[in-house]
Amino acid sequence: MEERTGDDSASQISQQTGEARDSSYLLILIRFSRDSTVSDDDEIDYSSKPEFYGPELDQKDEIWARKQRRGHTSDAVLSCPACFTTLCLDSQRHEKIVTQYRAIFVLNCKIIEAATQPGSKRKRNKRGSQTEAAAETFKNVCCSVCSTKVGVIDEDEIYHFLNVLPSEA
Structure with missing residues (x-):
């Protein structure tokens, strides 16, 4: 009879449990593949129109968008x-910094009254050198849906958007 050491029996037990684990995993895979069905193009009925699509809704949405923009370029x-x-919906791109925009009429924006940022206006005199003018105060502007800071508003109530996604629509 063959003598077994403690290490041999431990490796044999782990090998048996590994085989059991592999076989149960394989059994689960077989059951899953039998239960799930993969749709082929033959099984899809293209003759019926989907309930969630309405061709007239696209035209209504386009009319609504035009009305919202009021013909502004x-x-x-x-x-x-x-x-x-x-x-x-109606913004003007900054002359020098192309990623910044300004606007007067906005949607879905909230002004954070407590947070103000001091700014400075620089004016050019007749010789072309810059001089400091009175400091201007900016208030932070956030998205009213997710509260992401998107820009600032100045004392003249002009919004300056610094962190936005523009769409060329």
Whole structure:
């Protein structure tokens, strides 16, 4: 008779449990493949129209969008970068910084009254050198849906969007 050491019996037990684990895993796979059905093109009925699509709804949506924009020509429609909510339908791109926009009329924006940012206006005199003017105060503007900071508003109530997604619509 063959003598077995403690290490041999432990490896034999782990090998048996590994085989049992593998066989139960294989059994689960077989059951899963039998229970689940994969649809072929032959099984799909293309003669019936889907209930969730209405061709007349596209036209209604287009009319609604035109009415919302009121015929304005805008540089971009601005959306929140976090939740894609529309923030502005009529905006003007900054002359030098192409990723910034300004607007007067906005949607889905809230002004954070407590947080203000001091800014400064620089004016050019007749010789072309810059001089400091009175400091301007900016208030933070956030998306009203997800509270992501999207820009600031100045004392003249002009919104300056710094963190938005523009769409060239």
